[in-house]
Amino acid sequence: MGGPTYGRVIAVQDGDALVWTETGTVRVACAGALPPVGAWVSAADGRFEVLSAPLGAFPQPDGDWQWMREEGARRARALELRARVVRAVREHLDARGFLEVETPLAVPSPGLDLHLDAVQVDARRWLVTSPEYQMKRLVAAGFPRVYQICRCFRANEAGTLHEPEFTMLEWYRAFAGSAEVMRDTEELVADVVRRATGGTALPSPRAHVDVAPPWERLTVREAFDRYAGASADELSRDEERFFQTLVESVEPHLGRSKPTFLIGYPASMASLARLDPSDPTIADRFEAYVDGIEVCNGFGELVDAREQRARLEADQRKRRDAAKPVYPIDERFLAALEEGMPPSGGNALGLDRLVMLATGATAIADVVAIPAARS
Amino acid sequence: MYDTSDIRKGVKITMDGNPYVVVDFQFVKPGKGQAFTRTKLRNMITGNVVDRTFKTGEKLEKADLEERQMQYLYLEGEHYVFMDTSTYEQVRLNHAQMADNKHYLQDGMLVDVLLFEGNPIGVTPPIFVELKVTSTEPGFKGDTSGGTTKPATLETGLLVQVPLFVNEGETLRIDTRTASYVERVKK
Numbered sequence: 001m002g003g004p005t006y007g008r009v010i011a012v013q014d015g016d017a018l019v020w021t022e023t024g025t026v027r028v029a030c031a032g033a034l035p036p037v038g039a040w041v042s043a044a045d046g047r048f049e050v051l052s053a054p055l056g057a058f059p060q061p062d063g064d065w066q067w068m069r070e071e072g073a074r075r076a077r078a079l080e081l082r083a084r085v086v087r088a089v090r091e092h093l094d095a096r097g098f099l100e101v102e103t104p105l106a107v108p109s110p111g112l113d114l115h116l117d118a119v120q121v122d123a124r125r126w127l128v129t130s131p132e133y134q135m136k137r138l139v140a141a142g143f144p145r146v147y148q149i150c151r152c153f154r155a156n157e158a159g160t161l162h163e164p165e166f167t168m169l170e171w172y173r174a175f176a177g178s179a180e181v182m183r184d185t186e187e188l189v190a191d192v193v194r195r196a197t198g199g200t201a202l203p204s205p206r207a208h209v210d211v212a213p214p215w216e217r218l219t220v221r222e223a224f225d226r227y228a229g230a231s232a233d234e235l236s237r238d239e240e241r242f243f244q245t246l247v248e249s250v251e252p253h254l255g256r257s258k259p260t261f262l263i264g265y266p267a268s269m270a271s272l273a274r275l276d277p278s279d280p281t282i283a284d285r286f287e288a289y290v291d292g293i294e295v296c297n298g299f300g301e302l303v304d305a306r307e308q309r310a311r312l313e314a315d316q317r318k319r320r321d322a323a324k325p326v327y328p329i330d331e332r333f334l335a336a337l338e339e340g341m342p343p344s345g346g347n348a349l350g351l352d353r354l355v356m357l358a359t360g361a362t363a364i365a366d367v368v369a370i371p372a373a374r375s
Numbered sequence: 376m377y378d379t380s381d382i383r384k385g386v387k388i389t390m391d392g393n394p395y396v397v398v399d400f401q402f403v404k405p406g407k408g409q410a411f412t413r414t415k416l417r418n419m420i421t422g423n424v425v426d427r428t429f430k431t432g433e434k435l436e437k438a439d440l441e442e443r444q445m446q447y448l449y450l451e452g453e454h455y456v457f458m459d460t461s462t463y464e465q466v467r468l469n470h471a472q473m474a475d476n477k478h479y480l481q482d483g484m485l486v487d488v489l490l491f492e493g494n495p496i497g498v499t500p501p502i503f504v505e506l507k508v509t510s511t512e513p514g515f516k517g518d519t520s521g522g523t524t525k526p527a528t529l530e531t532g533l534l535v536q537v538p539l540f541v542n543e544g545e546t547l548r549i550d551t552r553t554a555s556y557v558e559r560v561k562k
Contacts, residue, residue, distance in 0.1 A: 115409050157410070159402025240430065243408040248428050251405075271407050287406065297406040348406075 004044040006051075008065075009035045019043060020069075067374065078367050081196055082355045086149065088195040089169060089351070092188050098145040098171055103134035105150060109330035112315035113271065114322060117155040119164075126327060127153035130348050131170055132272065133333035136301065139172045140341035147171035149351060160363045161293060163352065164372050172346040177300035178273070178284045181345035182261050185288055185296060186213035189259070189354065196358040203360035206291045210258055211357070215288065218254070219264035227253045233281075236266035254289035261286045272308070273299035288349075290357055298347035305337035377435040379412045387419070387438040390427070394419040394438040394491045403428075419489075420472075420496050441490045442499070447480050455480065457488055457498070466495040473497075478533035479504045479551050500551045505560050506530055507546050511537065 005028060007021035012034045016027050019041065031046030038058025040051045059066040068075060090100065110118035110126035111133075118126040128134075131148055138146050152168045173181060190200050190211050197203060200212040224232035228249035235242040254260040263286045267275055270283035277284070284300030302308050312329045319326045355367040365371035377388060386397045395416035404410035410431040417424050419438075429435065445457040445466065454467040455477065466488060470477065472495070479500040480486075487499040511527035524536040527547075535549060537556045548557040 113407060115404070115407070157402070157404060159404075162402055162404065240409060243405060244411065244428060244430070246405060246408070247403045247411050247413065248426075251403075269407065294406060 004042040004049075006042050007040070009037055009039050009041055009048075012037060017041075017043070017048065064374075075366070078355070078359045078361060079369060081359045082367055084196045085192055085355050085358050086351070088192040089149065089188070089354075091195075092191050093147045093171060096145070096184075098147045098173075099143060101135070101138060101143070101146050101148050102150065103131050103138070103148060104128075105131075105153075107134065107330070109133065109328045109333075112312055112319065112327055112329070114315065114318045114324070117324070118327065119153045119155050129154050130168060132346070132348070133330045135170055135172055135346070136341060136344070137333060137336040139174055139344050139346075140336040140339060144174035144342070145172070158372065160365075161353065163364050163368060165375075166364070166368075167351040169349045169351045169354070170346065172301075172344055174342040174344045176345040177277075177343065178263070178286050178298055178345050179300075181298045181300075181347045182215075182217070182263075182286055182288075183213075184345075185261075185298065185347055185349070186211075186215045186259070188349075189288075189290075189295075189357075192354065193358050202291070202357055205360060205362065206357065208257060209255065209291050211290065212258075215259040215261055216255075217261045217263055220262060220266065220282075221264060223250050223254070223262060232266065236268055239268075242266075242269075251289065251294070252292045255291050255293070259288055259290045259295075261288050270302070270311075271297075271299070272302055272311075274302045274304070276300075293353060293356070294350075295353045295357070296347050296349035298345065301341070301344045301346055303337055303341040303343060305334055308337055309334055377437055379429050379431050379433055379435070382412050382414060382429070382435070387440055388416075389436040389438045390416070393421075394440060394496070395425075398424065404431075419491070422474075439492045441493075442487045443490060444485055445488045447482065447484045447486060449482070457486065457495075466490075468495050468498065475554065476500050476551070478529075478531045478554075479506075479549070480531065481506075502551055503548050503557065504551055505546050505548055506533065508537070508541060508543050511541060511543055513542065 005019060005021060007019040009017045010020050011018040015030055017030050017035055019026050019028050028043045029046050035041050035048040035050055036053050038054035041048045042051060105128050106121045106125040107128055108124060111129045116129045118129055120126050130152055131150055135146055135148060148170050150168060151165055153165050155164060157164050173184065190213055193211050194200055200210050201207060202209045202211065220232045224230050228245050230245055235245055254262060264282045265285045267281050267283055270285060273283045273285035276282045286298050287294055288296045316326050352364050352367055356364060359367055361367045382397055382400045384397055388395050395418055397414055398417050399415040401413045403413050412429045414427050415424055416427055443459055445459050448456045448458050453469055455473055456465055456467050458465045476498050488495050489497045506529040508527050509530050512525055525539055526534055527537040527541060528534055535554065535556050541559065546560045546562045548560050550557050
């Protein structure tokens, strides 16, 4: 005989108890008194010891038990695969000489992007929308290859592909630009998907996509011309129309059989990227799309302190004009650029979305242990 | 007024003078860029489904819709006439507006008439209606086709699949949501 069975009584029938255990639901004949439904028990030789009994009804209408178990094996499998993906990411980057770091999540400036709203912690600190400034300071301080897996917080972003609190994988590589980081990205994603699923073809419902490198490289100009019949240069003068065309007509077509790197963003949308060394009308910036889903945003980083300050001040003005909170400029970040940062490439990849690809999930809430809506 | 954060499946809005119901929606936002809500909207008059993307914060007009219980009176030319039995107000719907629901109408039947800005645009019949079989093949003997149903035409012209034992002249209960046979009714 093995030891006692540990589990939860989910029903009693005909003198037997149905006990949920880690490895499955088992029927246990009951020799003594029947345990209450919902109780955590240890059972041996038909005798039940109640370890913990529910206070009220079981399951409660909005209780965690029912929610987590209602999709049963599917959710458990997604969380196991998520753990495997995170492990594979670490193994992949560790083997390539990247140092894993953790930087503060409560910071003096959460980034000044017009379209990102941060969560305020106290009078002087906000939660990161991305750990970008802190990681670049590490690169400037002499760590040429660093990566981080951390929570990022973006207020008011919730949907099938957005959680207001999500997990970001960011990495930086010194003495490189976006071309090298795109190669890092396709190798990383292919390796992680292979380790998690056994192959590079994605599981259903994205079985038509194979993430094996090399991925497609498509300029913003070509993409707008091909899928929207529109000029990206013209549209980029009106940001609203540019983004509306992007989400309505372009994004749904990207990464349909193999992932697509969208490259060559208009210089006005450089964000924290340098301008392309060979064409100053475009930014050294890329995003990768898989089956219409954006999974990352990468840069050949802007390391010119003067230009960076000018852009941050312009971003502050835009936020003021839009009546949005104007966050401070991160002076330690600028000081690091003033001291000198080597030319570098970096990428920010939504880890939850990578897990979605590896598991076949269609909603981000299905691959996080507890989504924000149930926090 | 709604704004984009109110968008959910089933929300009804007015756009270009037409009532639409949200059948699907998605929050979309490029990592570096403006947020939108992508929707699929069904025109409640024509049934057409359209894709429409709204900017975050954009205002949407709530559809002015009202459902009123009315009694079916009669068919007058091309129009079905209904009456609100408390106000005696009458409304008329044409064939297109009635769509398949005309197959469930019986004299004096109470239905829910959907009004958009005061004008009737459709009806919802009771979930179950009872209709007489006007024609169907006799129950087959030694049926070898393997099928367990056969077609039957009901008194209003509706065609449904019924079990083999159903005969002409019998009354059937029909589920109007799926236009399908439920059971035989003894009359």
